[in-house]
Amino acid sequence: MAASAAISKTIYFGSFVHSKTLTELDICEKGAIGVDEEGVIRFVERDSEVENVLEKYGEWKDAKVVRIKGNGFFFPGFIDTHTHAPQHPNTGLFGKTTLLDWLQKYTFPMESSLSSLPLATRVYSNFVSRTLSHGTTTCAYYATIHVPTTNLLADICLARGQRALVGRVCMDSDLSPSTYRDASVDSAIASSKSSISYIRSIDPSGSIVRPIITPRFAPSCTPACLSALGALAAETDTFIQTHVSENASEIALVASLFPDSKSYTHVYSTANLLSPKTILAHAVHLSAPELALVKSAGAKISHCPASNTAITSGVAPIRSYLEQGLSVGLGTDVSGGFSPSILEECRQAIWASRFRAMNEGDEAKLSTEEVLYLATRGGADVVGLKGRVGGFEVGMEFDAQMVCLGAVEEGGCGDGLFEGAGGAVDVFGWEDMQERVEKWVYSGDDRNCAAVWVRGRLVHRRKGVEV
Amino acid sequence: MAASAAISKTIYFGSFVHSKTLTELDICEKGAIGVDEEGVIRFVERDSEVENVLEKYGEWKDAKVVRIKGNGFFFPGFIDTHTHAPQHPNTGLFGKTTLLDWLQKYTFPMESSLSSLPLATRVYSNFVSRTLSHGTTTCAYYATIHVPTTNLLADICLARGQRALVGRVCMDSDLSPSTYRDASVDSAIASSKSSISYIRSIDPSGSIVRPIITPRFAPSCTPACLSALGALAAETDTFIQTHVSENASEIALVASLFPDSKSYTHVYSTANLLSPKTILAHAVHLSAPELALVKSAGAKISHCPASNTAITSGVAPIRSYLEQGLSVGLGTDVSGGFSPSILEECRQAIWASRFRAMNEGDEAKLSTEEVLYLATRGGADVVGLKGRVGGFEVGMEFDAQMVCLGAVEEGGCGDGLFEGAGGAVDVFGWEDMQERVEKWVYSGDDRNCAAVWVRGRLVHRRKGVEV
Numbered sequence: 036m037a038a039s040a041a042i043s044k045t046i047y048f049g050s051f052v053h054s055k056t057l058t059e060l061d062i063c064e065k066g067a068i069g070v071d072e073e074g075v076i077r078f079v080e081r082d083s084e085v086e087n088v089l090e091k092y093g094e095w096k097d098a099k100v101v102r103i104k105g106n107g108f109f110f111p112g113f114i115d116t117h118t119h120a121p122q123h124p125n126t127g128l129f130g131k132t133t134l135l136d137w138l139q140k141y142t143f144p145m146e147s148s149l150s151s152l153p154l155a156t157r158v159y160s161n162f163v164s165r166t167l168s169h170g171t172t173t174c175a176y177y178a179t180i181h182v183p184t185t186n187l188l189a190d191i192c193l194a195r196g197q198r199a200l201v202g203r204v205c206m207d208s209d210l211s212p213s214t215y216r217d218a219s220v221d222s223a224i225a226s227s228k229s230s231i232s233y234i235r236s237i238d239p240s241g242s243i244v245r246p247i248i249t250p251r252f253a254p255s256c257t258p259a260c261l262s263a264l265g266a267l268a269a270e271t272d273t274f275i276q277t278h279v280s281e282n283a284s285e286i287a288l289v290a291s292l293f294p295d296s297k298s299y300t301h302v303y304s305t306a307n308l309l310s311p312k313t314i315l316a317h318a319v320h321l322s323a324p325e326l327a328l329v330k331s332a333g334a335k336i337s338h339c340p341a342s343n344t345a346i347t348s349g350v351a352p353i354r355s356y357l358e359q360g361l362s363v364g365l366g367t368d369v370s371g372g373f374s375p376s377i378l379e380e381c382r383q384a385i386w387a388s389r390f391r392a393m394n395e396g397d398e399a400k401l402s403t404e405e406v407l408y409l410a411t412r413g414g415a416d417v418v419g420l421k422g423r424v425g426g427f428e429v430g431m432e433f434d435a436q437m438v439c440l441g442a443v444e445e446g447g448c449g450d451g452l453f454e455g456a457g458g459a460v461d462v463f464g465w466e467d468m469q470e471r472v473e474k475w476v477y478s479g480d481d482r483n484c485a486a487v488w489v490r491g492r493l494v495h496r497r498k499g500v501e502v
Numbered sequence: 503m504a505a506s507a508a509i510s511k512t513i514y515f516g517s518f519v520h521s522k523t524l525t526e527l528d529i530c531e532k533g534a535i536g537v538d539e540e541g542v543i544r545f546v547e548r549d550s551e552v553e554n555v556l557e558k559y560g561e562w563k564d565a566k567v568v569r570i571k572g573n574g575f576f577f578p579g580f581i582d583t584h585t586h587a588p589q590h591p592n593t594g595l596f597g598k599t600t601l602l603d604w605l606q607k608y609t610f611p612m613e614s615s616l617s618s619l620p621l622a623t624r625v626y627s628n629f630v631s632r633t634l635s636h637g638t639t640t641c642a643y644y645a646t647i648h649v650p651t652t653n654l655l656a657d658i659c660l661a662r663g664q665r666a667l668v669g670r671v672c673m674d675s676d677l678s679p680s681t682y683r684d685a686s687v688d689s690a691i692a693s694s695k696s697s698i699s700y701i702r703s704i705d706p707s708g709s710i711v712r713p714i715i716t717p718r719f720a721p722s723c724t725p726a727c728l729s730a731l732g733a734l735a736a737e738t739d740t741f742i743q744t745h746v747s748e749n750a751s752e753i754a755l756v757a758s759l760f761p762d763s764k765s766y767t768h769v770y771s772t773a774n775l776l777s778p779k780t781i782l783a784h785a786v787h788l789s790a791p792e793l794a795l796v797k798s799a800g801a802k803i804s805h806c807p808a809s810n811t812a813i814t815s816g817v818a819p820i821r822s823y824l825e826q827g828l829s830v831g832l833g834t835d836v837s838g839g840f841s842p843s844i845l846e847e848c849r850q851a852i853w854a855s856r857f858r859a860m861n862e863g864d865e866a867k868l869s870t871e872e873v874l875y876l877a878t879r880g881g882a883d884v885v886g887l888k889g890r891v892g893g894f895e896v897g898m899e900f901d902a903q904m905v906c907l908g909a910v911e912e913g914g915c916g917d918g919l920f921e922g923a924g925g926a927v928d929v930f931g932w933e934d935m936q937e938r939v940e941k942w943v944y945s946g947d948d949r950n951c952a953a954v955w956v957r958g959r960l961v962h963r964r965k966g967v968e969v
Binding site: 123124126127128129130131156157158159160161162164165344345347349350373374382385386389390392393394397400402443444445446447459460461463470473474475476477478480481 | 590591593594595596597598623624625626627628629631632811812814816817840841849850852853856857859860861864867869910911912913914926927928930937940941942943944945947948
């Protein structure tokens with residue numbers, strides 16, 4: 036299952052579902068997707084019998100065949116546009132904190148300990164396994180300030196075949212404890228350069244792992260450090276990720292730390308950190324001038340509703356962002372977020388939008404279709420893979436998950452030994468495909484993610500699943 | 503595993519956790535709970551070695567012994583104070599509806615079909631299995647208007663050993679389709695009486711199943727029907743459940759249907775439907791006079807945040823209710839709610855309260871401790887079992903779940919076959935008990951509910967679990 040192993044031409048038979056547009060799902064009940072040895076989709080057939088497909092594509096007669104099981108369907112792999120691998124062991128631990136005290140109490144001590152290679156091996160291997168098991172085929176990871184373990188995270192993603200942007204975190208201001216920060220601007224830049232070089236050396240094409248410049252967030256960095264990182268991004272043509280405008284105290288802190296800046300977003304703009312390759316996490320409380328700046332720079336937004344709700348940051352006005360034409364994806368933001376699952380994040384995006392709707396009216400609501408778009412095609416745009424992944428179209432690469440749903444037996448289920456083999460989703464048999472998709476979105480979990488492919492390569496399957 | 507089977511005296515060894523007060527958990531790392539043949543807790547020991555316990559309680563030397571496995575702990579069974587068994591197949595289906603159109607589009611057609619005994623057997627067996635698998639030891643169920651299948655639901659609960667309030671739904675107004683409503687007040691009362699008698703006949707002590715009078719909600723009933731149900735409740739000394747003040751259109755509808763009533767809550771008060779045995783679901787938008795009425799009547803509130811968020815009803819001000827001394831439990835409200843899990847409902851209660859906190863300040867937030875209280879002791883008060891279940895104290899009955907959490911192996915986990923045997927919770931080994939509880943609350947699911955007991959009787963265990 037290593038990312039370097041050869042793959043065979045494969046035809047995926049069965050139902051498939053993907054986003055056609057922001058508001059529309061394309062649901063095909065009887066599909067066939069032909070994927071070549073490079074993982075590229077060569078044909079997509081609809082409403083065709085298996086024998087007709089095999090006849091039409093005679094040169095595929097020796098191709099491997101993968102068939103959907105039971106009530107399932109193929110769905111594009113999820114794209115997680117923002118998460119913190121070293122915070123994985125803190126998942127679910129918030130106590131009564133909000134952002135700034137949460138960082139001090141939980142986050143910095145945990146991240147600091149990830150200088151240890153054995154610990155990082157354990158934590159990062161487990162986390163990559165977790166994200167893959169939830170169907171995440173591409174993930175934008177924050178690591179820590181430590182170069183060796185950041186590089187280890189990239190090694191793990193490459194070995195497991197998960198597409199990743201892997202960022203060594205930069206932070207040189209005294210917001211962070213003295214034991215866990217970059218000693219100087221020069222050392223911060225040298226460390227970042229070193230990690231960028233290493234990651235590019237292990238995957239020169241960048242088709243699986245890519246480096247990403249990662250100033251933690253404005254309060255963690257001196258102005259000199261931010262500017263140097265902006266210059267490094269331009270020099271190395273690298274993606275950039277950071278946080279912006281997450282909660283009120285943080286915004287006030289930025290205003291006090293950068294008194295000459297017009298806004299939080301302007302801090303990044305001044306440092307040349309806003310580009311079409313920039314991923315801004317949260318963006319909960321952006322002002323109109325900040326939004327204009329984001330849009331004119333072509334920067335992207337990672338919406339992290341689970342985190343924003345859990346640490347009471349606020350609810351980002353995603354409807355408004357979409358209407359303004361901004362690019363938006365979803366981010367789990369572990370461990371501000373409490374789950375590594377983008378499916379959970381889809382639900383959280385829906386709930387958060389409904390909270391806004393309670394104040395603002397129904398227009399604020401995000402639909403099932405819209406959150407699935409953000410989780411796939413929207414995310415693809417955020418991480419620079421627009422048109423390459425996120426849908427099933429000829430010429431795109433096959434990043435996909437096989438969703439399987441459980442069927443309720445005739446008798447319901449009799450004894451106390453009930454296990455729910457299909458996970459938490461109950462399909463009674465009369466549901467149409469649209470309803471099956473909705474049941475998956477609202478009740479599904481990793482048990483329904485039977486197998487996962489990246490560029491046509493199998494990168495995860497649940498125990499007992501044959502593909 | 504039938505509810506009538508004899509049970510043996512049992513000592514439960516291992517960590518246990520339960521609510522001491524609304525704001526405090528009692529966490530005992532090394533406990534022993536002795537439960538007699540009637541399912542009553544006879545002793546609770548703390549920080550005692552097994553041999554010391556066995557020595558101290560010599561007469562228990564032949565008792566069965568159940569030990570916690572791994573990182574787990576015993577926790578009181580959950581109490582679901584409001585759910586709709588016949589809506590289970592619609593779980594996750596909302597489309598773009600809110601309450602009133604959701605009822606017409608999804609709910610009434612599904613409930614109407616539950617007149618069929620074979621279908622009801624399948625749906626209700628599956629749903630009771632589901633709620634048990636999530637650790638729910640007591641559940642207040644709405645059935646449908648149909649007497650035979652309502653009685654079937656009571657039979658299933660009794661056979662499976664789950665404590666239940668089972669309500670035949672009453673509705674005689676023309677809000678409901680002509681094919682799915684009570685034909686007259688007389689027939690509504692006769693049907694309700696018939697179901698009450700049946701349920702009392704199968705469990706005369708009411709220790710497992712009890713009937714509950716269930717006017718669906720004010721708009722579904724004529725004033726004459728509501729009054730007749732109030733009289734029936736007094737005559738039969740029966741619990742009552744209904745909905746109140748869920749969303750704005752519904753409240754406006756009640757005002758138009760009952761123009762002489764001072765408020766929605768007054769409609770019930772006028773019909774003598776408010777008593778200490780009344781469970782009011784939702785109570786999202788109650789006015790101050792309505793709250794005073796609820797409080798003076800001693801009626802209880804079932805908070806259903808998953809449903810209130812999913813169908814955009816609003817967020818009930820639970821902090822304020824608790825400060826006013828109202829009794830509050832949690833309800834899953836399937837299928838307005840999207841999950842039969844009270845653990846999920848705990849999370850939803852936290853998220854909903856945080857949304858209120860974004861507008862009102864931190865005081866609105868419910869803590870982990872508070873939602874666990876609502877899920878157990880709070881719920882016990884709502885369903886008339888205060889002091890009998892919901893905690894581990896001498897003299898209380900043993901309604902409990904064995905929570906097991908997964909451990910992350912040293913190597914993280916190597917290959918693509920990752921399954922996560924312990925479910926979604928990752929315990930690395932350094933977490934203290936408080937943190938394990940938090941990880942369970944924020945990441946746990948039915949996979950962590952290894953076994954469930956009601957009155958000392960095993961009523962559920964996950965496949966592969968030995969107890």
